[in-house]
Amino acid sequence: MRLTVNGVVVEREIEPRRSLSDFLREDLALTGTHVGCEHGVCGACTVLLDGWSARACLLLAVQCDGAAVTTIEGLTPAEGLSPLQEAFRACHGLQCGFCTPGMIVLAHELLARNPAPSADEIREALAANLCMCTGYVAIVRAVARAAVARA
Amino acid sequence: MAAPWVGRALPLKEDARLVAGRGRFLDDLAPGRLLHVAMLRSPHAHARIVAIDAAAAAALPGVAAVLTGTEAAAGSRPIRPLIPTAVPVNDWCLAVDRARFVGEPVAAVAAVDRATAEDALDLIRVTWEALPAAVDAQAGARGEGPLLYPELGTNVLWHDTLTYGDVDGAFARADGVLEERFEFSRYASTPLETFGAIAEWDAGTAGYTFWTNDQRPGLTLAILAESLGVPQARIRLACPDIGGGFGNKRRPAYLLVCALLARRTGRPVKFVEDRRESLSALMQAAGGVMDLALAYRADGTLLALSVRDVTDEGKNLVSPAQHNLIKLGNIANGYRIPAVRYEAWSVLTNTCPAGANRGIGKPFMCFAIERAMALLARRLAVDPAELRLRNYVTSAEMPYTTPPGAAYDSGDYPATLRAALERFEYARRRREQVSARAAGRLLGIGIATSVEPAGTNLASYEIITGRRAASGSAEAAMVRIEPDGQVRAALGDPPSGQGYETVVAQIVADELGVRPDQVDVARGFDSATTPWLYLSGNYSNKFSVTDTGAVVGAARRVRDKLLRLAAHRLEADVADLELRDGAVAVRGVPTRRLAFRELARTAYADVLGLPPGEEPGLEARHAYQNPLAKPMDAARRVPSQLVFANAAHCCLVEVDPGTGGVKILAYAVVHDCGRELNPLIVEGMVHGSTAHGIGAALLEAFRYDERGQLLTSTFMDYLKPTALDVPAIDVGRLEHPSPYTPLGAKGVGEGGAIPAPAAVANAVEDALNSYGVTVRTLPITPEQVWRWLDSRQFNNVGSNFSESPQ
Numbered sequence: 001m002r003l004t005v006n007g008v009v010v011e012r013e014i015e016p017r018r019s020l021s022d023f024l025r026e027d028l029a030l031t032g033t034h035v036g037c038e039h040g041v042c043g044a045c046t047v048l049l050d051g052w053s054a055r056a057c058l059l060l061a062v063q064c065d066g067a068a069v070t071t072i073e074g075l076t077p078a079e080g081l082s083p084l085q086e087a088f089r090a091c092h093g094l095q096c097g098f099c100t101p102g103m104i105v106l107a108h109e110l111l112a113r114n115p116a117p118s119a120d121e122i123r124e125a126l127a128a129n130l131c132m133c134t135g136y137v138a139i140v141r142a143v144a145r146a147a148v149a150r151a
Numbered sequence: 152m153a154a155p156w157v158g159r160a161l162p163l164k165e166d167a168r169l170v171a172g173r174g175r176f177l178d179d180l181a182p183g184r185l186l187h188v189a190m191l192r193s194p195h196a197h198a199r200i201v202a203i204d205a206a207a208a209a210a211l212p213g214v215a216a217v218l219t220g221t222e223a224a225a226g227s228r229p230i231r232p233l234i235p236t237a238v239p240v241n242d243w244c245l246a247v248d249r250a251r252f253v254g255e256p257v258a259a260v261a262a263v264d265r266a267t268a269e270d271a272l273d274l275i276r277v278t279w280e281a282l283p284a285a286v287d288a289q290a291g292a293r294g295e296g297p298l299l300y301p302e303l304g305t306n307v308l309w310h311d312t313l314t315y316g317d318v319d320g321a322f323a324r325a326d327g328v329l330e331e332r333f334e335f336s337r338y339a340s341t342p343l344e345t346f347g348a349i350a351e352w353d354a355g356t357a358g359y360t361f362w363t364n365d366q367r368p369g370l371t372l373a374i375l376a377e378s379l380g381v382p383q384a385r386i387r388l389a390c391p392d393i394g395g396g397f398g399n400k401r402r403p404a405y406l407l408v409c410a411l412l413a414r415r416t417g418r419p420v421k422f423v424e425d426r427r428e429s430l431s432a433l434m435q436a437a438g439g440v441m442d443l444a445l446a447y448r449a450d451g452t453l454l455a456l457s458v459r460d461v462t463d464e465g466k467n468l469v470s471p472a473q474h475n476l477i478k479l480g481n482i483a484n485g486y487r488i489p490a491v492r493y494e495a496w497s498v499l500t501n502t503c504p505a506g507a508n509r510g511i512g513k514p515f516m517c518f519a520i521e522r523a524m525a526l527l528a529r530r531l532a533v534d535p536a537e538l539r540l541r542n543y544v545t546s547a548e549m550p551y552t553t554p555p556g557a558a559y560d561s562g563d564y565p566a567t568l569r570a571a572l573e574r575f576e577y578a579r580r581r582r583e584q585v586s587a588r589a590a591g592r593l594l595g596i597g598i599a600t601s602v603e604p605a606g607t608n609l610a611s612y613e614i615i616t617g618r619r620a621a622s623g624s625a626e627a628a629m630v631r632i633e634p635d636g637q638v639r640a641a642l643g644d645p646p647s648g649q650g651y652e653t654v655v656a657q658i659v660a661d662e663l664g665v666r667p668d669q670v671d672v673a674r675g676f677d678s679a680t681t682p683w684l685y686l687s688g689n690y691s692n693k694f695s696v697t698d699t700g701a702v703v704g705a706a707r708r709v710r711d712k713l714l715r716l717a718a719h720r721l722e723a724d725v726a727d728l729e730l731r732d733g734a735v736a737v738r739g740v741p742t743r744r745l746a747f748r749e750l751a752r753t754a755y756a757d758v759l760g761l762p763p764g765e766e767p768g769l770e771a772r773h774a775y776q777n778p779l780a781k782p783m784d785a786a787r788r789v790p791s792q793l794v795f796a797n798a799a800h801c802c803l804v805e806v807d808p809g810t811g812g813v814k815i816l817a818y819a820v821v822h823d824c825g826r827e828l829n830p831l832i833v834e835g836m837v838h839g840s841t842a843h844g845i846g847a848a849l850l851e852a853f854r855y856d857e858r859g860q861l862l863t864s865t866f867m868d869y870l871k872p873t874a875l876d877v878p879a880i881d882v883g884r885l886e887h888p889s890p891y892t893p894l895g896a897k898g899v900g901e902g903g904a905i906p907a908p909a910a911v912a913n914a915v916e917d918a919l920n921s922y923g924v925t926v927r928t929l930p931i932t933p934e935q936v937w938r939w940l941d942s943r944q945f946n947n948v949g950s951n952f953s954e955s956p957q
Contacts, residue, residue, distance in 0.1 A: 017266060031175075031176075031178075031179040032171070032172020032173065034176070034343075034344070035178070036343045036344065036345075036426070037426040037865075037866050038425055039866065039867065041866035041867060042343060071172070072171065072172035073172055076171040076173075081170060088170045089163070089166040089167060092162065092650075092835050095648030095649070095839060096392075096393065096395040096396075096647055097165070097166070097170070098174070098176065098342075098344040098394030099343050100172075101172040104170060119879070122874075123874040127873040127874045127875040130866070130871050130873065132341055132342055132343045132395050132839075133648050133835070133839045134838055135841055135842030135877045136842070136873075136874040136877050137877070137879055137880055138835055139874070140874065
């Protein structure tokens with residue numbers, strides 16, 4: 001199997017039953033992608049698959065042959081943080097931080113497609129993922145702040 | 152002196168790594184030669200294990216070991232319960248001869264990866280003899296139903312009646328009595344990271360190392376040592392970043408299973424729950440049924456409260472009756488109720504063990520009281536806010552001790568409610584509600600207020616056992632200046648999202664005159680390096696009440712030593728010195744100063760330069776005990792928790808009669824947690840905690856069928872609130888510092904979760920006023936609403952109550 005992960009071409013022989021989330025975490029040591037439910041509801045494992053958000057726990061790694069996968073590591077600059085990450089930090093749009101990589105990937109996708117979302121649009125997009133800590137209020141603030149910062 | 156760092160809304164140190172996916176959680180750890188564990192779990196709520204044949208599983212390539220209950224019982228001792236049962240019962244880390252809930256582990260496999268371990272589970276043959284299941288705690292309280300432990304002769308772990316004041320007299324004199332029955336479903340705060348552990352056996356030192364996201368490492372370490380028969384000194388237990396806890400994350404049994412497999416295989420062993428395992432077998436808030444009677448005068452003054460409370464513990468032998476005791480401690484809420492009676496049952500059932508979950512018992516207690524206040528207001532035709540204002544304990548009465556012994560230390564409950572009403576624009580919304588109703592919309596407004604205790608005093612178990620138990624009202628911390636002058640701190644309480652690395656740095660920064668970014672606070676917990684006590688851990692809102700004291704105490708010891716060293720070297724009087732910018736300087740003479748680095752050099756290296764008799768090093772540990780913790784008195788009064796914050800919630804909902812859906816249109820909170828150490832963290836806690844209450848009110852319930860099968864074991868059927876379900880919660884604050892905490896702070900983690908279920912329920916009932924609906928149970932699902940509306944009974948709201956005094 002051959003795919004691109006965070007811009008790097010990866011070639012591996014793997015078991016057909018290995019999920020993309022296990023492949024990223026166990027085989028590539030990209031542990032920023034978290035696993036929260038393994039049945040596609042919580043979104044902690046959200047990555048970008050050819051630019052679209054996807055549940056890494058519901059994908060088999062072999063399904064991603066030829067695809068480009070972007071994880072939280074791929075959205076993090078070598079030095080410092082991205083504006084979206086800075087906004088999450090400034091607004092404390094997280095507490096335990098377990099959902100955060102998935103939330104940031106999701107928000108990244110939203111802002112890429114809709115650079116100036118309304119609060120309702122942000123909520124609708126974020127409703128794809130679960131956060132058990134924040135009640136979402138500060139996450140919505142963070143995404144709105146990042147949108148303003150980009151504008 | 153510069154403005155203190157404590158109190159500032161400082162962005163969090165730990166957030167910098169967490170937003171980058173650079174947190175280090177339990178499942179991110181992978182020691183070499185690691186094995187992965189999967190557990191075989193009971194498909195029956197109650198069944199005898201006749202035989203287990205694990206030979207085929209053990210022979211599967213990639214499997215290193217299989218552990219059955221019988222082997223676990225041979226290799227470890229039973230887990231000691233927090234309160235002993237009348238007859239000792241043995242509770243091992245795996246079910247031995249009988250499974251007592253769906254999902255109880257009966258065998259475990261260690262294999263090269265989780266998938267192989269799960270393959271092996273399919274090869275284990277268990278011969279079951281299904282038994283009738285006890286699923287009804289009410290029946291258990293009556294002495295009916297199958298027994299979980301025949302040797303006990305009952306499923307009732309505790310039954311008692313506690314009376315404080317002249318309850319019978321108050322009911323006899325009352326102008327009226329409100330009686331109602333409330334039910335509370337089981338739910339859980341379901342941290343997004345599931346529970347897990349890694350165990351490693353070191354044959355050379357005959358000791359274990361554990362990595363775990365267990366929230367209460369102190370007690371867990373003690374249980375492990377006792378069950379494994381290993382001295383505590385040979386157990387190292389460490390916690391990495393913890394992905395949420397909310398009380399749920401403790402299960403020493405899983406660590407024991409890993410330890411036994413690690414010892415057998417000689418390899419490190421990891422177990423991480425999957426979501427179904429977590430929902431069905433980790434920890435659920437106890438459900439139950441509460442019968443409440445409230446005696447009142449015609450003007451709405453509360454005279455007495457009588458509660459009969461049947462708590463469904465599931466298979467909980469570890470901390471039974473904890474929900475009961477905490478309900479008792481918070482039974483009066485913020486009200487002046489002179490006489491209280493509490494009759495409690497703690498009942499075993501064949502369901503998931505009940506246990507700690509954000510607020511433990513308080514959300515149910517508050518639900519019952521605040522629902523009763525709403526019903527009483529309606530009965531007396533008094534505004535529900537006004538009825539509460541007539542009954543609050545006032546700030547002038549503080550410190551105020553409730554009949555069962557809770558000590559309300561500070562706050563202004565009427566002011567909190569008034570501020571919330573103002574923030575919510577209560578009067579305007581009431582007017583709008585009238586016009587909306589005229590237009591046919593089902594709009595409702597709900598108010599609920601609560602006290603929110605912090606810190607625990609498990610000595611309250613004396614009510615049950617008659618013996619003083621471990622209190623838990625203490626914590627330990629360490630502050631050290633390293634040989635290079637850098638400041639480091641560690642705390643016995645591993646955070647699970649509360650930002651302690653930042654807040655501890657703020658506290659230490661103030662004490663030592665440095666910036667918070669110059670203070671490194673240890674991530675998590677490590678029993679080998681962190682100071683800790685028997686009940687060290689992350690629970691019960693305790694940071695403000697005990698942890699702050701430990702940090703302040705340790706920092707002050709280091710500060711005192713810095714001053715002594717500097718006084719000696721600068722030949723100055725300590726009284727003339729000040730700590731500023733990472734140095735000790737003579738006040739007013741900025742050139743006469745010694746940086747921490749130079750003082751550290753004296754302390755660690757140039758020890759001949761120490762003042763006579765001074766010990767080398769620049770490190771201090773401090774353990775702090777909160778002074779409010781007390782043992783039980785002769786009248787069986789005891790503070791089960793310590794310092795009290797308070798909050799008022801106002802909620803506007805609209806019910807859609809077509810779908811039965813409830814939408815929260817506005818939600819305002821005003822809370823008072825004393826001095827806010829970091830308002831950014833505090834506000835987040837209020838949001839998140841309130842969201843948990845909203846989930847319990849509208850969505851979440853663990854439902855069991857009559858055979859004890861869990862019907863909601865995934866996030867497809869156990870529904871959590873999403874960003875579309877939680878409104879933009881508007882938070883205001885008052886700050887009445889507690890005189891009984893080192894920094895004036897009070898608890899904040901549970902405050903939203905306590906009153907929110909009642910606030911939402913009161914709002915829905917208000918919205919359905921014209922239908923004569925009384926909300927007696929949660930969650931208020933669309934199906935429930937639709938049934939209410941469809942029943943079209945329009946029963947008289949007052950018909951449930953006896954208007955005459957008892």
